[in-house]
Amino acid sequence: MDPAWLAAAVFLLLWQCAGCTRAGKEWTYAGAVGQSEWSEFFPECGGFSQSPIDVDTSRTLHDPSLAPVQPLGYGQYGHEPFTLSNNGHTVEMPLPSWMGVAGLPWQYSAVQLHLHWGNGIGVATGSEHTIDGQGASAELHVVHYNSELFANMSQAKTQGNGLAVLGVLIEAGSETNHAYAQIFNYLGRIRYAGQRVAIPAFDVQTLLPRDLSRYFRYNGSLTTPPCYQSVLWTVFAEKVKISHYQLLKLETVLYSSRSTAPTEPIPMQDNYRATQPLNHRPVLSSFIPVSVKIYTDGEISAIVIGSLCGCIGLAVIVWFVVKTIRSTSSWDVLPSVRPPPQSRTKDVAKNLKQDMALKTTSDLGKKEEAAPQPEP
Template sequence: MGRFTGKPAALKDSISPPVNLSPCPAPRTVTQDAGGLGAMKPCAMKTLVALLSLFLLELQVPLRAGRANTGSQKESDWARQFPQCGGKKQSPINIRSNKVKFNPNLKPLVLNGYETHQGPFIVTNMNHKLHILLPQTMRVNISNGQEYAAWQMHFYWGNYSSEISGSEHTVDGKRHVGEVQVIHYNTNYNNFQEAQNTPDGLLMLAALFEVKEYSENTYYSDFINHLKYIKYPGQSTILNSIDVRDMLPPDVRHYYTYQGSLTTPPCTENVLWFLLKDPIIISRAQIVKLENSLLDSQNQTLHNAYRMTQPLNGRTVETNFIPLGDPSKALSPPPHLRVLSPVCSAMKTLVALLSLFLLELQVPLQAGRANTGSQKENDWAKEFPQCGGKKQSPINIRSNKVKFNPKLKHLVLNGYETHKGPFIVTNMNRKCA
């Protein structure tokens, strides 16, 4: 949860027009009969449900005590109004991988109901952060058997274009480009409101973002495309479906865990944190779009809304995996290749040219390939019927949906070691081979 960059909009503002309900079409006229409303289109019904949800949100989920009064208050001043913000178990923290404690009794988290849900899901610009209301059928079970129900999903980022990262937690002093946090409450209590002030009330499941230039994360595409509808604080939009499991890293088995707090006022120190070891991979274009879609109450682009890391104060960070050792101790690379003599090089060149000549005679392009020209992929099946078959490649592999087969053995690769050339590299018009 991040720093306040301006006076947060009161929650009632979050239901003020315009509330964009994309991608539903423009509202249609609803006929009335003696019984009241006539037949209502499904999309209109979803709109009604969404607006009702926002109204109930105002009644049931007030801003945490004092949030609306922080205004432009600096983070360093929070403790004056919210004493727990100056406590000894505050979050976020810097995790030093050489100081964490391996606990063999910590089991992987069990995520139930995290797969695709049908909406509507309300996404709101909260002025200092972005959040999504989640169905409470989403549950997390931890090692001791305790169950927690999901409540909200929060996002934080920096300013990637200015080379400023924006995650709240850091690992070995490194701040990642962003962070997602899913807040849960202990199901021993009836609801979030009852649990939020109890010593064992809350759990936060968090993951860090990492950018790979062209690695678009398609599970985030629809979500990011909806942000244009909530540019201003208090605006909300609707996602028709969401799969939180796919928005997390593929491997959620390994994590860091510690006892901490909320990262915004009132900073209650009743949060059991689980920071996943693996990051969420997104592309540079996606993080830039995410960072530049929203404005705060000062009409400034919402950047760098994270809280600074807090002192550990003797707390222990535990893991259920053994961190890797010092990278500097890794094996050194193999010796450099020998420089070939001029005579040997000339012979290899001659052999390579001869091989190219033989290739032209013996290895024609695969049937039809030379004729595809600028043919579009969706036209391939007209000429090659199997291109429209039911067992086509490539596919998207969902690591949390694959089936383990204990009978499958490791592949045995023979003759894959270094070979002496020449090796012919050819531009095949549509690929390199």
């Protein structure tokens, strides 16, 4: 064989083996082959239509033709148990093929559901999608494939419009969510990667928000390698609430390593991808969003302090004005028009003198009348 052809064949074989090694490389969210390196080992992770994204409601396009999402067969779970598993990246539950979703451009059949969450430090950190820059505690994804155009998930996942994923933002509250408890109550049995457990079947629709008519829609990708850009995303505007205890269990019970690993178990935390550039993709909304300003803790503190200072300043001004008015009022500065009061003794003496004068005059008059007149 020509040495040149032999060298070329060896080079091609080595290149293919390197490609297989890179494609089969185990990825993580942080550390070796973390998010920043995904595109190096999985080229589509560096594409222009990646997910998740931040939904800027002020820039969404209202599309009145978007119909409410219609889950199909979610409540027809039968008597066969579901299987819950730890795949080393998340907790996953396969769904029966008779479940699906309508209200989309094509017919989609359910494949599986899984969750993403944070690490317990921030209650609003853990979701993949954000709305107006605000995340949530966790996020549920219900994955479907286009059964109208493709025979199975394997065919659909690499094709445009091949997949449809429902995204549900989850926030922590005070009340226990009994629907999610049907998953969280079994996490202790799948603590390590590779473990699985059968759980009683339940109505999957109870995991979704009650309002399925308000959502955002855009074209994106899988949020984990190989990041195929084949997903029609539906992100619901209404959040679902779980209790703080349920969130803590989700964030602390599971490990991403196997039970047989020689090293200390690695907690399964922060298994969410950072938001990706929108790259001028349109984001549709089934409703007209009303933008609400979300203030940070610092902004709230500044507003409270400013309001208190304003109230104190206003009180000082009012007090100063009232004091000024009182000090310059008419009854304090106008001269009195009433004569000064006279002593009662002086009045009595004056009256007595007047009476004596009148009496004297009267006596003199009587004497003159009584005196005899001289005769002529």
